[in-house]
Amino acid sequence: MSKKLLLHCCCAPCTSGVVPQLIDNFDITLFFFNPNIDTEFEFNRRLKTMEQYVDEYFKHTGKKLELIVIPYDHLEFQQTAMFLDKEPEGGARCSFCMKLRLDYTAKYAKEHGYDVFCSTLSVSPHKNHQHINDLGESVAEKYGVNYLPNNFKKNDGFLLSVTTSYEYKLYRQKYCGCEYAKSHIDPNEEFMEILLSDKEPKELSRAKKK
Numbered sequence: 232m233s234k235k236l237l238l239h240c241c242c243a244p245c246t247s248g249v250v251p252q253l254i255d256n257f258d259i260t261l262f263f264f265n266p267n268i269d270t271e272f273e274f275n276r277r278l279k280t281m282e283q284y285v286d287e288y289f290k291h292t293g294k295k296l297e298l299i300v301i302p303y304d305h306l307e308f309q310q311t312a313m314f315l316d317k318e319p320e321g322g323a324r325c326s327f328c329m330k331l332r333l334d335y336t337a338k339y340a341k342e343h344g345y346d347v348f349c350s351t352l353s354v355s356p357h358k359n360h361q362h363i364n365d366l367g368e369s370v371a372e373k374y375g376v377n378y379l380p381n382n383f384k385k386n387d388g389f390l391l392s393v394t395t396s397y398e399y400k401l402y403r404q405k406y407c408g409c410e411y412a413k414s415h416i417d418p419n420e421e422f423m424e425i426l427l428s429d430k431e432p433k434e435l436s437r438a439k440k441k
């Protein structure tokens with residue numbers, strides 16, 4: 232019997248690049264816990280996209296994924312992140328943010344009898360997998376549960392997330408999640424993205440040209 236894996240999911244596009252890398256070896260439960268997202272509107276939009284992914288994945292593969300959702304509560308994130316607002320992406324605010332999400336996932340995994348846990352976070356080209364693994368191992372030790380070290384960028388994980396999002400017509404957000412990341416969106420780039428939103432994603436076009 233496959234080991235039960237609790238997979239923290241930051242969003243549907245990243246999840247779509249990770250699930251195929253794990254599905255043959257684990258019994259996966261998706262875990263949507265993202266208090267870092269700046270507004271409830273955006274949280275619900277990303278959650279709806281997760282549900283769309285689960286439906287599409289079932290239609291395409293015949294495999295049913297369970298999805299657990301922890302309701303939105305931005306306060307705990309804000310109380311600390313507001314003092315780290317000047318940090319660049321990848322700095323101390325992101326360490327806090329990722330640890331908050333991994334910590335809660337580890338605790339939930341322990342309390343609900345999962346064999347192992349990890350997160351989709353490392354599929355992002357903007358995130359350091361070694362740092363994520365260090366955080367994962369530290370909270371695993373705290374709760375006495377197993378962590379699955381990973382680097383989901385490998386084996387073209389990010390490209391898979393782009394192609395699957397395009398195929399399943401998933402909403403791909405333009406910022407990581409918090410209000411601080413949102414404030415760094417380039418308005419010109421955002422305007423161009425809106426204009427080109429029905430077109431093939433640029434990562435996909437680039438990959439085809441290789």
Ligand code: SF4
Nearest residue numbers: 325328407408409412
């Ligand atoms: S940029 Fe992303 S990882 Fe960093 S604090 Fe904001 S939501 Fe969290």
